[in-house]
Amino acid sequence: MATEIKAPVFPESVADGTIATWHKQPGEAVSRDEVICDIETDKVVLEVVAPADGTIAQIIKNEGDTVLSNEVIAQFEEGALSGAAQTQAVQSEEKVEQAAAKTEAGAAPVVERAQPVADQAPAVRKALTETGINAADVQGTGRGGRITKEDVANHQAKPAAAPLTAAVGERIEKRVPMTRLRKRVAERLLAATQETAMLTTFNEVNMKPIMEMRKQYKDAFEKRHGARLGFMSFFVKAATEALKRYPAVNASIDGDDIVYHGYYDIGVAVSSDRGLVVPVLRDTDRMNYAEVESGIGAYAAKAREGKLAIEDMTGGTFTITNGGTFGSLLSTPILNTPQTAILGMHKIQERPMAVNGQVEILPMMYLALSYDHRLIDGKEAVGFLVTIKELLEEPAKLILDL
Numbered sequence: 549m550a551t552e553i554k555a556p557v558f559p560e561s562v563a564d565g566t567i568a569t570w571h572k573q574p575g576e577a578v579s580r581d582e583v584i585c586d587i588e589t590d591k592v593v594l595e596v597v598a599p600a601d602g603t604i605a606q607i608i609k610n611e612g613d614t615v616l617s618n619e620v621i622a623q624f625e626e627g628a629l630s631g632a633a634q635t636q637a638v639q640s641e642e643k644v645e646q647a648a649a650k651t652e653a654g655a656a657p658v659v660e661r662a663q664p665v666a667d668q669a670p671a672v673r674k675a676l677t678e679t680g681i682n683a684a685d686v687q688g689t690g691r692g693g694r695i696t697k698e699d700v701a702n703h704q705a706k707p708a709a710a711p712l713t714a715a716v717g718e719r720i721e722k723r724v725p726m727t728r729l730r731k732r733v734a735e736r737l738l739a740a741t742q743e744t745a746m747l748t749t750f751n752e753v754n755m756k757p758i759m760e761m762r763k764q765y766k767d768a769f770e771k772r773h774g775a776r777l778g779f780m781s782f783f784v785k786a787a788t789e790a791l792k793r794y795p796a797v798n799a800s801i802d803g804d805d806i807v808y809h810g811y812y813d814i815g816v817a818v819s820s821d822r823g824l825v826v827p828v829l830r831d832t833d834r835m836n837y838a839e840v841e842s843g844i845g846a847y848a849a850k851a852r853e854g855k856l857a858i859e860d861m862t863g864g865t866f867t868i869t870n871g872g873t874f875g876s877l878l879s880t881p882i883l884n885t886p887q888t889a890i891l892g893m894h895k896i897q898e899r900p901m902a903v904n905g906q907v908e909i910l911p912m913m914y915l916a917l918s919y920d921h922r923l924i925d926g927k928e929a930v931g932f933l934v935t936i937k938e939l940l941e942e943p944a945k946l947i948l949d950l
């Protein structure tokens with residue numbers, strides 16, 4: 549029985565998507581709930597699964613085509629798998645189980661080698677040709693070891709083992725199309741600089757008290773809660789308290805209206821292979837330190853695997869970004885509109901500081917607060933940043949709600 553396969557219903561914030569990869573071709577057998585297609589949107593990659601056992605009868609939307617919400621992308625022929633297909637499905641399942649068993653036992657997981665270029669989807673063959681990458685060098689993550697466009701992009705993003713060699717006088721260039729996510733990020737960043745009165749104020753914080761507390765309690769914390777005690781939970785909780793004291797920093801502008809939010813949803817910027825994403829921690833005023841650390845860890849894992857859902861990144865009243873992860877000593881973060889402020893963390897650097905008339909070497913971090921001057925005055929911005937500084941330098945106040 550022939551049925552239509554449609555694109556998922558996109559959220560209101562997503563206008564359309566692009567067919568990224570077809571994992572199955574017409575005539576190939578598929579089992580129920582098997583991923584047959586990936587659709588890339590401005591925010592996430594959505595998976596389309598088979599509605600039942602059967603085969604792909606016809607592909608209507610090819611790789612690279614734009615699709616709308618709930619648009620028909622293929623025809624599906626429902627029916628029981630053939631004997632050969634059933635054997636193939638069982639063998640595939642056995643491979644997955646064997647890989648999982650070996651991983652649990654401490655052995656390296658089984659990784660299937662990528663198939664030859666001729667066996668790859670048209671969009672993948674095009675990407676391999678344009679980038680000059682050898683298919684044998686790419687680890688395929690698709691079904692049966694197939695290479696996806698994302699695999700090609702990830703491989704290209706890795707540092708080269710050796711510099712490109714070229715004949716004397718030859719100048720090498722590579723042209724790679726932007727992903728939808730990176731294009732969308734570029735549009736939002738450009739809009740933030742053009743449509744807001746963005747200004748940045750700076751301060752510095754002595755990280756010694758938090759570093760000593762973390763050193764003393766990190767093992768007990770991890771044993772009790774099953775999560776690492778990092779610095780981010782202190783910053784999230786300090787920012788939450790500062791947002792309570794300065795409501796304008798937690799607000800947003802909607803046309804000619806100011807929207808004051810009575811809740812605290814803090815986005816934490818995460819770098820992924822597909823670009824910068826900002827998953828949101830909801831109601832951080834109700835979260836304890838362990839819940840913050842666990843939430844950030846879970847989002848980071850989902851970002852690495854490309855599994856972040858649209859709802860994970862929707863909304864948010866304030867954002868924290870940590871350039872110090874990559875060694876940045878000082879930077880000016882760009883607003884994550886429609887939010888009106890963003891906090892930038894940086895590298896912890898030992899510097900000589902004057903303390904009670906004496907010079908001490910202390911672990912210092914520069915903090916940067918970029919804000920929309922249309923809504924937030926300098927007095928509020930500086931007060932907000934000083935509040936975070938004080939709470940971090942005296943973490944007892946933060947924990948005791950002083």
